[in-house]
Amino acid sequence: MALLERLLAVPPPLSLHLPAHGRGRALAPGLRRLLQQSPGCWDLPELPEIGGPLEAEGAVAEAQAAAAALLGAQRCWFGVNGASGLLQVGLLALAQPGERVLLPRNLHRSLLHGCLLGQLRPVLFDLPFDAATGLWLPPTPASFQRHLSEALAAGPLAAVVLVSPSYQGLAAELPALVALAHQHGLPVLLDEAHGAHLGLDPRLPPSGLASGADLVVQSLQKAAGGLAQSAVLFQGAGADEQLCQARSQAIERALLWLQTSSPSALLLASAAASLAHLHSGAGRRQLRRALAIGLALRGRLERIGVPLLPTADPLRLCIHTAAMGINGLEADAWLMERGVIAELPEPGCLTACLGLAPPRRVLRLLPRRLKQLRRALGGEPMAFFSAPPIPPLAEPELPLERAWRAPQVRLPIAAASGRVAAEPLCPYPPGIPLLIPGERIDADRAAWLVQQQQLWPGQIADTVSVVAD
Incomplete structure (x- = not known):
């Protein structure tokens, strides 16, 4: 019963981690109503009126078509194996066994597993390295062009994979990167797991679909009001009709291989409800409120001297602990003992995810805890990190x-x-x-x-x- 006891335990005062619904505060309203019904009423098989991601009829097919129309995509498929499963689907749909695929070094491990399953040849390109934080930065168009040209000089490529935004909220210049890949006739699979909300507010970068990516994968628990494991794969509307049809068929074959034959009706409903809510008037208002809290928090922290990384997403707070003389993993352990749970500790940084409904007490409590952290563990800034000797391009x-x-x-x-x-x-x-x-x-x-x-x-x-x- 240890697991159940943990789930039933009183949450800590400040949970700044995923899922983005913040322990239910920002769940899509329709999903919240569903979960308040009789326990288990939503645990249903693929009944004819419900259907599934690969069925032409039923409520799931209708919801997928509505989501595609809402975002201006050609097609849309819901997934119940997280963004990980849908990234693998996209990869296998774009490349055949033995073909080479260009991927960034900050790829999610699921993409490596996808290469293994599809017997694809990964070609990894290096990224700019920030010695002060120890983080990899998004590729610039100039560096990406060099890597792309070098990779093509060694042989043909089937596709390009890009990651934006990063876990820490760093965003690439997607329109320029996608255009460079398209100049060489290469389709782009975008890992947008952390960016379902992009493009919905002027303070946020454009979305992957708006930037012209061919396939876009979003996690609906990382930046929308969905449950863990609910995700979506969009097919962009830019390609000609014949290519779109062939690509759709390839995606559905890969879904058949990689997704369960008994998808959770709850997770499918989570995908549908969280997307619909995020893109509704109420969802955009919720996002605006969250962004306002995120920006106000950033201002308060900067005024008391807490070093923060500039991020494209105000809902990702990346604290530069190395500048305070503190290892990010030690900072995380210290804060956790005091009721503040961040999302991602690293040696030079600690990233907090504010989610779509940040508690207002974060404006008071987090600055206080970070001041205490600095007094307890802080010192002279840590030495810069040394970049690992990775070749610019590796196969x-x-x-x-x-x-x-x-x-x-x-x-x-x-x-x-x-x-x-x-x-x-x-x-x-x-x-x-x-x-x-x-x-x-x-x-x-x-x-x-x-x-x-x-x-x-x-x-x-x-x-x-x-x-x-």
């Missing part, structure tokens, strides 16, 4: 599916130089894949990892899995 030497499934041995990192990685390695910092299966561990990366072990004891594994000789 696994051994096919991903072979490296991941090959016999493996574990070696100390210092002894792994020259060997082929058999697992992803995502150290702190940076928290994105320094190595993916099939990449050879060069001497520079092995030496960098050994150095980071000394700087961050306990946060980087002593050993790494490599392909057995």
